[in-house]
Amino acid sequence: MLEAIDVSLVNWSRAQFALTAMYHWIFVPLTLGISFIVAFMETIYVKTGNPEWKKITKFWMTLFGINFAIGVATGIILEFEFGTNWSNYSWFVGDIFGAPLAIEGILAFFMESTFIAIMFFGWKKVSKKVHLAATWLTAIGANLSALWILVANAWMQSPVGMQFNPETARNEMVSFWEVLFSPMAVEKFLHTTSSGFVLAAIFVIGISAWFILKKREIVFARKSIAVAAVFGFLSSIYVIFTGDSSARTIATHQPMKFAAFEGLYNGSERAGLIALGIMSTTDTDESNQNLMDFNMKLEIPNILSYMAYMDWNAFVPGINDLIDGNEKYGIMSAHEKIERGKTAILKLKEFKEAKEAGNTELAESIKAEFQTKDFQENYFKYFGYGYITDPHVLIPSVPLSFYSFHIMVFLGMYFILFFFLSFLFVIRGKLEKHRKFLKLAIWTIPLAYIASQCGWIVAEVGRQPWVIQDLMPTMAAVTKISTSAVQVTFWLFAAIFTVLLIAEVKIMMRQIKIGPKVKEEGGHN
């Protein structure tokens, strides 16, 4: 059924997808957030009629356009890579995953791409209010497109609303609303988009701080910071809440990911949260992993139990519990799951063989058994484990997950303080006096990007080896193609994206240096 899998092919395909996704994710958060910031600014312009606000809107709109173009360029690859590099996956989930993707195209992309034309070129062609509506619709369209792709991604992390059809050998959707409103989907959307708002707000504050340091465009910079600080502060508070509820959902649906980003090898009741830790670089001793996993850690008792299950005394399973099983807490071992997965795969094979041989009676009886509740819950639920030979491949990169998660959380906390101070200084009119803070604001821009990329790593690396949690491992999803072909396209995309990134950064920096145009152009005032 699944012939010898070329591990190097899987890894190169993963690397290629990671490369394109991470490049794409450099540009998307800024688009999501700055589109709203621009909409806020234009709303103030329309309300007040103050041309200064129009100047401000146009400046940030220009930066939005530069960033948007490269976001689009990197995004198209991702959609088609599902087919080119993960064709087995495409068929296995196309019935579910395709729907959000198509809705994204029909409802969101067209809205975004249609109204963006008015936003950029319609200043003199439509009324003030229509232009403002176009700006808002562009922002809504951009964020709606994020909704659908995140719904699809959330389904991969926590598959719901589907039933496996042995006839077609794929999952088929049985409840669209369950897919759309699964807790994972809702939290993923809210957390991801609001983190984009945070990044964009930091971007606006950082660049405005540069203008103040250079003693240029002071009014422009103050007004920009005021809008961004409020938006950023509210968004960053929201990010904390959505992150917290996301963590609980992950603890329930993806306990291995949860254990990995908490660096929890051995589970315990009243588990403590590692606030700060340095992981050991020494090879882990499998007989006593818990002693080897940290060189140093600062642990806050009971917090992890509460974070995961809203219960100070709850048992939180660690990596070893999930691999070896823990009878006391009813956790099945990976070996047992593998056996059950193999049974499910074997059953599917028997069904296919019976169909092939024309033995309709046998095929129908196997199909009926396949779809019983008992088989679904006790065997099919572990379908993907049937492809796994070594249970240790079920452990994602712990250091990468742990550090990414902690960097993201620390920076998230810092951003709240940063926005608060930005707002405080701007309303007191004392921004210019705090030159160190202004310098810090510029350096906070890369930190926002680091936090954003860490979030992606936590979500995607943390769920490995699953492309669909428990149902399909990455190695079973890959297109059977020569490794060299993937290597060629990997380096090709790496080269072109890097060149385009350099181009984007240079253009962006020059545009910032030029600053907002002093001379007001015609159009509606």
Added chain:
Amino acid sequence: MFENLSHLALQQYWWVIVSLLGALFVFLTFVQGGQTLIYTIGKNDTERSLLVNTLGRKWEFTFTTLVTFGGAFFASFPLFYATSFGGAYWVWMAILFFFIIQAVSYEYRKKPANFLGAKTYEVFLILNGAFATILVGTAVGTFFNGAMFSLNEMNNVQWETPFRGLEAVLTFHNVALGLAVFFLARVLGALYFINSVDDANIYERSKKQLLYNAIPFLVFFLYFLIALLLKDGFAVDPATGTVSMESFKYLHNLLAMPLVTIILLVGVVGVLWGIGATLLKGSESGIWFAGGGTVLVVWMLLLVAGFNNTAFYPSIADLQSSLTIQNASSSHFTLTAMSYVSLFVPFVLAYIWWVWKAMNSKKIDAEEIGEDSHSY
């Protein structure tokens, strides 16, 4: 409403929609065609900027239509998505590559410190215009001529040549379609310039290019169409799903579906009318006739590929692995859910139409570009 339709009816409904999206995409390749003409029609920097700017306000439509076409195909016919994209790897990767370089070119071309220089982005636009159209057209040709794949019992694709889709160029019928799309895109591009740019020199040169490109377009398109009507096609037995070769299959399809044939002919007349009225009567609205005609022709050709018990993505390596709208589609539930979403399409088309009208109510001229804060 849609729940009560049979699975086959939903599959047909979605084949109609996906085909329409494909047809709209081909119409919108006027952007690509126009890009290949920026040096031929634009003789100085101002003229080139006029051309790039008028195209630049529409490029996102082509891009979005392509993405939506991909998404809709994924949703409605996921086995095609998995088979063609996973199998014909090099073709699709090449197509994607030529679309990546387009997206940034408009925005970055004239921006200060653009690192690669304006010329590089113009070359990107020309490469996108030429290769994307030829490759897409050639790839669509495999809908009629088949591709080298087989599927196993789990519907996993196996490509039977190491060229992973590039072998499509060995079939001249595919290439003829690719070249027809390329020259059609240039025809539409020239017509769009005539319609949207207020410049006498550009008007004259566009008219000349219209003639130069209409001739090869007609040669390749007529070759493709006549060869299609005469060739063997991939027939499907509706009872067993068995695929077999049938002489004059596509001619039979047209005869069996007279409405499709009539619309196809109306489309051909529309394209010819758009070209003829511009060349002979100096009409400036030829793009709408030729564009509308293009949509109808491509739409009907794709219906001919998939309807009347025909395999829309035939396998020449293993005939029984061929994809039909029945065996490649999503489930009844998914198609039903998607069908409700499709009810938004007229609304989407309406606001696109309104925005287009608002933005193109006055022809673009050098003055407008000069004073606009955001130009390409």
